[in-house]
Amino acid sequence: MLQITDLTKKYKDLTAVDRISFQVNQGEIFGFLGPNGAGKTTTINCICGLLKPDSGTITLDDQDMIGGGNRVRQMLGVVPQEVALYEEFNAIENLQFWGGLYGLKGAAIKSRIQKLLDLTGLADRAKEAVKNYSGGMKRRLNMAAGMIHEPRLLLLDEPTVGIDPQARHQMLDTIRQIAAQGTTILYTTHYMDEAEQLCSRLAIIDHGRILALGTQQEIQQIVGENRLMKITGTFDKSRAESLPDKMKNLVLLSIQENEVLYSLPMKETTGTFLEMLIKSGFEIDNLSIREPSLDSVFIKLTGRELRD
Ligand SMILES: Nc1ncnc2c1ncn2[C@@H]1O[C@H](COP(=O)(O)OP(=O)(O)OP(=O)(O)O)[C@@H](O)[C@H]1O
Numbered sequence: 203m204l205q206i207t208d209l210t211k212k213y214k215d216l217t218a219v220d221r222i223s224f225q226v227n228q229g230e231i232f233g234f235l236g237p238n239g240a241g242k243t244t245t246i247n248c249i250c251g252l253l254k255p256d257s258g259t260i261t262l263d264d265q266d267m268i269g270g271g272n273r274v275r276q277m278l279g280v281v282p283q284e285v286a287l288y289e290e291f292n293a294i295e296n297l298q299f300w301g302g303l304y305g306l307k308g309a310a311i312k313s314r315i316q317k318l319l320d321l322t323g324l325a326d327r328a329k330e331a332v333k334n335y336s337g338g339m340k341r342r343l344n345m346a347a348g349m350i351h352e353p354r355l356l357l358l359d360e361p362t363v364g365i366d367p368q369a370r371h372q373m374l375d376t377i378r379q380i381a382a383q384g385t386t387i388l389y390t391t392h393y394m395d396e397a398e399q400l401c402s403r404l405a406i407i408d409h410g411r412i413l414a415l416g417t418q419q420e421i422q423q424i425v426g427e428n429r430l431m432k433i434t435g436t437f438d439k440s441r442a443e444s445l446p447d448k449m450k451n452l453v454l455l456s457i458q459e460n461e462v463l464y465s466l467p468m469k470e471t472t473g474t475f476l477e478m479l480i481k482s483g484f485e486i487d488n489l490s491i492r493e494p495s496l497d498s499v500f501i502k503l504t505g506r507e508l509r510d
């Protein structure tokens with residue numbers, strides 16, 4: 203339903219979004235995964251019309267979104283990264299305000315608000331001023347506000363940042379419910395595990411570029427059945443480089459002053475690998491082993507961890 207083609211957005215000399223293309227299909231939760239500064243919010247702001255792209259096209263159900271009409275925008279809901287609520291008002295008043303902007307009134311807005319309060323688990327506290335809410339409650343109300351007008355496509359910009367694990371768990375459940383009720387979701391996050399839990403298809407973005415795109419299974423194939431072994435410590439560089447000659451299927455991915463990254467098939471034993479490191483004179487401060495996951499895909503693609 204949402205098609206983005208060759209989208210580019212620059213801030214002066216910085217290309218924040220660099221010729222990205224992807225498609226979000228009707229009814230899916232599409233993950234948009236990347237570290238700080240990757241270009242996620244910039245992309246969302248281009249989709250919802252807050253920013254004008256430098257080039258590229260964005261269509262929703264084949265209708266142009268850039269410079270496009272409010273009619274198309276009615277189909278779209280945005281939940282911004284920063285919570286946008288009136289602290290002095292209660293939940294109902296906040297939702298009435300947002301509903302009013304979309305021209306909702308009377309019985310229609312009343313029943314819509316009740317539905318959203320139930321969905322987000324805020325019904326009990328609906329008459330309390332937002333300033334008394336926990337971070338998680340504010341985030342849930344923020345989400346309700348973004349979908350007051352029953353958009354068909356919901357853009358969520360890192361909705362779980364800064365909330366505790368339990369609130370996060372609730373939030374993910376609510377998002378699943380929203381999707382199950384037929385809303386298509388573009389889900390932005392820098393948490394690999396959230397993308398793994400929620401998303402059928404996803405794109406990994408870094409420095410404004412899409413590095414990988416597809417179903418989780420497809421993306422997983424980038425690392426295949428390989429573990430990533432990261433060693434920090436003191437070692438001889440040329441010996442570290444020649445290690446793959448000594449162990450079949452061991453691949454050197456990146457090497458720095460005090461850190462080296464290898465990939466090793468699941469079938470090879472860690473013990474043999476460790477023995478070899480010690481024989482080659484490695485003084486190991488830390489060894490981390492990453493099982494195949496989206497996390498290890500990111501490390502393989504960029505040589506660094508997602509949460510740098
Ligand atoms: N208004 C702006 N003016 C100049 N540069 C900007 C502006 N907004 C964002 N940037 C830069 O563009 C790049 C992409 O930023 P963006 O906010 O889209 O990233 P993000 O993926 O949403 O990151 P985060 O996870 O921190 O929210 C960054 O390098 C950022 O510093």
Ligand SMILES: [Mg+2]
Pocket residue numbers: 242243244283359
């Ligand atoms: Mg952002």
